[in-house]
Amino acid sequence: MAHKTIKVDYLTRVEGEGALKVVVRDGAVESAELKIFEPPRFFEALLRGRAYSEAPDITARICGICPVAYQMSAVHAIENALGVSVTGPLRDLRRLIYCGEWIESHTLHIYMLHAPDFLGYEGAIEMARDHPDIVRRGLALKKAGNAIMSLLGGREIHPINVRVGGFYRAPQRRELQPLADQLAWARDAALETVRWVASFDFPDRERGYEFVALCHDREYPFNEGRIVSSNGLNIGPAQYDDYFEETQIDRSTALHAHIRGGGPYLVGPLARYSLNFDRLSPLAQAAARDAGLGTTCLNPYRSIVVRAVEVLYACDEALRLIDAYEEPEQPAVAVQPRAGIGYGATEAPRGLLYHRYRLEADGTIAEARIVPPTSQNQPSIEEDLRRFIGGWLDLPDEALRHRCEQTVRNHDPCISCATHFLRLEVDRAR
Amino acid sequence: MPKPHRPKLAVWKFASCDGCQLSLLDCEDELLAVAGAVEIAHFPEATRATVKGPYDLSLVEGSITTRHDAERIQHIRRSSRFLVTIGACATAGGIQALRNFADVQEYLSVVYARPEYIQTLATSTAIVDHVAVDFELRGCPIDKRQLLEVISAFLAGRRPVTPPHSVCVECKLAGNVCVMVAHGTPCLGPATHAGCGALCPAYHRGCYGCFGPMETPNASSLTHWLRRLGMDDRALQRVYRTFNANAQVFREESERHGP
Numbered sequence: 291m292a293h294k295t296i297k298v299d300y301l302t303r304v305e306g307e308g309a310l311k312v313v314v315r316d317g318a319v320e321s322a323e324l325k326i327f328e329p330p331r332f333f334e335a336l337l338r339g340r341a342y343s344e345a346p347d348i349t350a351r352i353c354g355i356c357p358v359a360y361q362m363s364a365v366h367a368i369e370n371a372l373g374v375s376v377t378g379p380l381r382d383l384r385r386l387i388y389c390g391e392w393i394e395s396h397t398l399h400i401y402m403l404h405a406p407d408f409l410g411y412e413g414a415i416e417m418a419r420d421h422p423d424i425v426r427r428g429l430a431l432k433k434a435g436n437a438i439m440s441l442l443g444g445r446e447i448h449p450i451n452v453r454v455g456g457f458y459r460a461p462q463r464r465e466l467q468p469l470a471d472q473l474a475w476a477r478d479a480a481l482e483t484v485r486w487v488a489s490f491d492f493p494d495r496e497r498g499y500e501f502v503a504l505c506h507d508r509e510y511p512f513n514e515g516r517i518v519s520s521n522g523l524n525i526g527p528a529q530y531d532d533y534f535e536e537t538q539i540d541r542s543t544a545l546h547a548h549i550r551g552g553g554p555y556l557v558g559p560l561a562r563y564s565l566n567f568d569r570l571s572p573l574a575q576a577a578a579r580d581a582g583l584g585t586t587c588l589n590p591y592r593s594i595v596v597r598a599v600e601v602l603y604a605c606d607e608a609l610r611l612i613d614a615y616e617e618p619e620q621p622a623v624a625v626q627p628r629a630g631i632g633y634g635a636t637e638a639p640r641g642l643l644y645h646r647y648r649l650e651a652d653g654t655i656a657e658a659r660i661v662p663p664t665s666q667n668q669p670s671i672e673e674d675l676r677r678f679i680g681g682w683l684d685l686p687d688e689a690l691r692h693r694c695e696q697t698v699r700n701h702d703p704c705i706s707c708a709t710h711f712l713r714l715e716v717d718r719a720r
Numbered sequence: 721m722p723k724p725h726r727p728k729l730a731v732w733k734f735a736s737c738d739g740c741q742l743s744l745l746d747c748e749d750e751l752l753a754v755a756g757a758v759e760i761a762h763f764p765e766a767t768r769a770t771v772k773g774p775y776d777l778s779l780v781e782g783s784i785t786t787r788h789d790a791e792r793i794q795h796i797r798r799s800s801r802f803l804v805t806i807g808a809c810a811t812a813g814g815i816q817a818l819r820n821f822a823d824v825q826e827y828l829s830v831v832y833a834r835p836e837y838i839q840t841l842a843t844s845t846a847i848v849d850h851v852a853v854d855f856e857l858r859g860c861p862i863d864k865r866q867l868l869e870v871i872s873a874f875l876a877g878r879r880p881v882t883p884p885h886s887v888c889v890e891c892k893l894a895g896n897v898c899v900m901v902a903h904g905t906p907c908l909g910p911a912t913h914a915g916c917g918a919l920c921p922a923y924h925r926g927c928y929g930c931f932g933p934m935e936t937p938n939a940s941s942l943t944h945w946l947r948r949l950g951m952d953d954r955a956l957q958r959v960y961r962t963f964n965a966n967a968q969v970f971r972e973e974s975e976r977h978g979p
Contacts, residue, residue, distance in 0.1 A: 302764040305738045329735045329785045329840060331816040335827035340958060347928065351815050351963065354739020354861060402745060402766060413767025415755045425752070433748040444919045446746055447739040447861040448930070451923045458925040621924075695768075 296679075296691055301698060303403040303413065305355050306705025312675055312694055314683060322675035324668055324698060328705050337658040342368050342627060342649055343454055349645070349660065350448045353704060355398070358391040358439065359638030360645075361452040362513055363660075367645040368454050370527075371632025372653075374625050379618040380456040381513070382611050387442040387449070388512040388636075389608040393435025393476065394446065395639035396559075396597045396604075399702045400487060401428030404594050407696040408490040424486065427479050431601070434476035438608060441469055456622030466612045473609050480602035481577055487594045488581035495678045496588040499670065500552065501561035504637050510569040510603060511562065511637050518565055519555065520586075527635040530644050534661070547666040554669035557641025558701060559596045560587050571610075574603040590674055590700040597702075627653030638663050640702050664703045671701050727776035727875065730762035732796055734782025734789050735816055735844060739861040740807035741765055741781050747864050754868070757875060773799035777874050783809040783816060783844045790841070790850055797851040804870055805847045808860035808963040812932050815860075817844040817966035821979070845966070855880060858913050860930040860963035866915055883914050884935035887927050890918035899926055906949050908959060911937035911969070932964035939973040953977040 294314040301308045307328040313320045333352055340348060345364040350357035362384060369376060376384070401424075402414040411417040418425035436446040441461060443449020451457050502523070504515030517533075518524050525533055536547050549555055564586035567575065578599045587596055629651040635644045641663030648657040674697050682693050731741050745751065745766060761771035778800035784790050797803055805811050813820065819827055824842045828835035847853055857870055857880075866882050873880040883889075887909035891898065899905040899921045907926030909918070913934045920927045933939070943956055951959070960974035 300764055302768040303766065305765065307733060329789065330831065331735055331785075331814075331844075332819060332824075332827045332831050333815075335822075335830040336815065336818040338830070341955075344958065344962075348815060348962070351737050351739075351860065354737040354742045357737075357739070398742075398745065406768075412769035413763075415752070415760060415767060416769065418752055418755070422752070429748040429751060432746075436746060436748070444923050445861075445916070447742060450920050450925065450928075453925075457923075458920075459923040 296687070296694055298691055298695055301695065303406070303699060304703050304705060305353070306703075308703065308705045310675070310694060310698060312679060317683060319676050319680050322672045322679070324671050324675075324703070326705055334658045334660060337655050340655050342372070342647070342653040342655060345647065345655065345658075346452050346454065347448075347450075352660070352662070354447050355395050355704060356391060356638050356640065357448050358387055358443070358452070359636060359643050361449065362388060362636045363634045363638075363643045363645040364647075365452065365454050365634070366513060366636060367632040367634030367647050368649070369625070369632065370634055371630040371647055371649050372454070372625050372628060373630070374455060374623060376456055376623055379460070379616055380621075380623070382615060383442060383457060383460065385512050386608055386611045387438060387452070389604040389611070390435045390438025390442065392604040392639050393601050393608075394432055394439060395435075396601045397428055397432040397435060397483075400483065400594055400597055400601070401425060401432070403702070404699050405487065405490075407692070407699060408594070427482065431476055431479045431483065434472050434479075434605070437469060437472055441465065453622055455625045456618075456620070458621060460618050460621040463615060463617055466615060470609060470612045473605050473612070477573075477602065477605040477609065480598065480605050481573075484577045484581050484595065484598040484602055487598050490594070492589060492591045493678070494589075495591060495681075497590070497674065497677055499560065499588060500549065500555040501564050502549075502555045502557050502642060502666075503561040503565045504635060504642065505565055506569070508569070510566050510607070513636050517635060517642065519549070520561075520565060521552070523549065527633040527644065530633065530635065530661075531646070536661075536665075547661065547669065554673055555666070556670045556701075557663045557666050558593070559600055559641075560590060560593050561641060562637060563587060563596045563599065570599070570603050571606045573606050574599050577602055591696070593700050593702075627651065640664060640704055641667065662704070664701075664705065667701050667703065671698055671703065674700070726757065726759040728761040728771060728773075729758040729871075730773070730775040730778045730800070731765070732762070732778060732780045733765075734780070734793070734810070734847070735785040736782030736807065736809040736814065738765065738781070740810075740859075741779070743806075743862050743864040743867050744779075747868060750868055754871060758871070774801065775799060776801050777871070778803045780805045780810050780847050781807055783813045783846060784850055785816060785841050785844045786839055787841065788839075793847060793850050802854045802874060803847075803851065804855045804857060804874075805853050806857045806867065807862050808858065808930065808932060809844075810847045811856045811858055811967075812846050812964040813844040813966035815963050815965070818961060819844060820966055821961065857882065858931040859915050863915050863917070885914050886910055886934045886937070887912045887914055887916070887918050887921075887931070890914045890916070891921050894918050894922060896921045899924065900945070900949070904949055906946050906951055906959070908942070911939050911942045928959070929962055929964055929970070932967045933969035937969055939969050940976075943973060943976075
């Protein structure tokens, strides 16, 4: 076996259209490519000339799975340009809707996209034939996250209630009470989920990632914080472009993000968890320890456990926010357009999501830049394939291909998000 | 007893955000029942398993933006007994159809350092511009109850019931106060296709047209009222040019207010 190519022509159980190709020569992995063939949609270009107030509605359409992340990074960046700060109950409501998205998106990934890899099923529907109660629990947990999105956002996908300055309508306290009942159940279900996924059989693979995530003084990060790395980087969102760059590599399928002068880095649950363990609620910390996690996690196959811990945290945090909620006097703070540049970085379920806007004096968007988590993670995903697959080359082709797919799914790639600035593969391997 | 034949369901993706096919997975209470009533034969976002066509029902998400996709939809049409398009990308070209009003080469140079690597068409177009479509389900995103109605109707061999009247009617049914009359908030509700349940007015905001034009809209009259509420040509063009910018009525109305 001198030479062998492992190809997956259409990656399944990921969001969007991608493929992967691993070339093995003389018993070693020679190259690994995650290919993107999803057509680009040019969001940065079409945002120019739009009103600042339209950015949250338009950027939500980048991703149907994490629209709140786009809305949040957009409103924070624009508020930064307009010199506005949103505090108190309105800030808490933003955190609450973000909890909803994490629960919904992570639970989708845990139960429907990732767990079938560990238990040997093609998908969750096939898994439901043998484990109906487990799949039902996952669906109900996902529904609890979506219930937050529906109530606060109006609907689960592309919520309509988020605006620059706050919300169009703030909920009344009594409207949140039924959510609290549902979330109290969800918190128990999340705890059971942590225990369930912790019982899976994990490949013994670790890698010394450079983790990048937001860090905040008091909170596990959603909307605000400094951009911190495990190698000592510590910057504000406005400095992102000074420290991170994308380069286009020959024969590569994508723009690759790097820390200037450094290598690939990882954003997402592993990074957030490892850089912010002490900011998790006591319940989430205890569940993580019981699940066998340390305060950092370098094994990407265990990311499913970290995601479950984050779901538990999000349920816990949502309950705290609902309990402490006091209705704001106005659903949004007033904003006045002015010329300027604004920066925003928030924690999408899949990791750091950076937006930058340059506004004209009347609030028209002159320039937009968006860096989604999956494009930042793509070099790390390929590096995982290069490092980890070598130990499995004795497996039959189909099993090896499955291992490759699982290795990609560890990072929950969202290709729909990444696409608008990934290079399109001209040759479609079909 | 022989197993009853379950219709084969396929889900296909073109240029899109994945949100409309996610709507099927968001049917948390109904998903397993749907999976029992149909055979999920091709749904890459949900399962690795795939069954060869032909398919009884194909749900198509996304718009046509590459030559390859223009060919791919022809194959899908040929292997589908019924083809239903889901969402604004598939029914009208989506937000990415804003390129239809611009120079796509210029768009390319804004987003990509090496635009020569990108293959794209100058336009983003609806599926119905390429193949015959049996039913179009509107929305950005679609409403999941309407999606279940479409699947149920197909299983029962009847036409789906998705009223083509305006969002205004839904507002009246919901008992919402009219945001335009009571608060002077610009609202596309009078010209917009129903389906969302009049969400935005219930949240004190004007409709922004996620479901595209209703069956027989009077957009020029609506424009007249929007102008009286203070919208200038630029704002009017923007309000018609979002997720359904390339739907005929919205396109024509937007073109009256600038290039």
